[in-house]
Amino acid sequence: ILNVEQSPQSLHVQEGDSTNFTCSFPSSNFYALHWYRWETAKSPEALFVMTLNGDEKKKGRISATLNTKEGYSYLYIKGSQPEDSATYLCASYAGNNRKLIWGLGTSLAVNP
Amino acid sequence: DAGVIQSPRHEVTEMGQEVTLRCKPISGHNSLFWYRQTMMRGLELLIYFNNNVPIDDSGMPEDRFSAKMPNASFSTLKIQPSEPRDSAVYFCASSTTGNSYEQYFGPGTRLTVT
Numbered sequence: 001i002l003n004v005e006q007s008p009q010s011l012h013v014q015e016g017d018s019t020n021f022t023c024s025f026p027s028s029n030f031y032a033l034h035w036y037r038w039e040t041a042k043s044p045e046a047l048f049v050m051t052l053n054g055d056e057k058k059k060g061r062i063s064a065t066l067n068t069k070e071g072y073s074y075l076y077i078k079g080s081q082p083e084d085s086a087t088y089l090c091a092s093y094a095g096n097n098r099k100l101i102w103g104l105g106t107s108l109a110v111n112p
Numbered sequence: 113d114a115g116v117i118q119s120p121r122h123e124v125t126e127m128g129q130e131v132t133l134r135c136k137p138i139s140g141h142n143s144l145f146w147y148r149q150t151m152m153r154g155l156e157l158l159i160y161f162n163n164n165v166p167i168d169d170s171g172m173p174e175d176r177f178s179a180k181m182p183n184a185s186f187s188t189l190k191i192q193p194s195e196p197r198d199s200a201v202y203f204c205a206s207s208t209t210g211n212s213y214e215q216y217f218g219p220g221t222r223l224t225v226t
Contacts, residue, residue: 044205045217089155
């Protein structure tokens with residue numbers, strides 16, 4: 001994998017549902033994986049920065065895991081709320097040029 | 113702290129005109145990033161600075177784009193001459209110690225070139 005890929009591209013869930021998204025990234029020369037939350041008409045805000053294989057981080061109802069050997073990270077949202085509606089971006093910091101490469105995001109809509 | 117400050121918030125200009133976007137990073141942050149957001153390509157890194165020095169400008173689309181960071185508290189992104197395809201939202205972000213730390217984004221400048 002040369003680029004950062006996110007799936008699904010978009011997701012619609014009902015309030016109270018739990019959901020998860022995937023971020024795939026180059027596993028060679030890995031340095032860090034970022035997750036950001038981007039609400040419409042606002043700026044991206046950092047959720048997590050993860051560096052260690054097997055790392056798990058949690059912030060309220062949102063958590064993330066990291067597998068650097070196979071090059072993927074999962075973001076989980078437990079009991080989705082309408083205010084969770086946003087685009088969730090991941091970005092990988094890796095490679096010899098140590099450049100942050102961004103995925104296109106997963107757009108989440110939570111219906112009340 | 114006021115966060116990352118960008119100006120103007122909106123810019124409408126005619127093709128061929130020069131456009132200058134401004135950014136003030138968070139005090140104490142030594143890395144600054146310029147991004148462009150489009151529907152087709154998502155968030156693209158244009159250039160980033162570390163300690164006021166440009167580190168990677170490979171994302172700058174062409175010679176019409178230039179960026180400077182004369183000091184730790186100010187950066188500009190200039191487009192000359194502007195073209196309609198430059199229409200996008202341009203974000204500035206700052207962080208401590210390069211890409212391994214979370215970035216704090218400004219509110220963005222929405223540029224429309226007619």
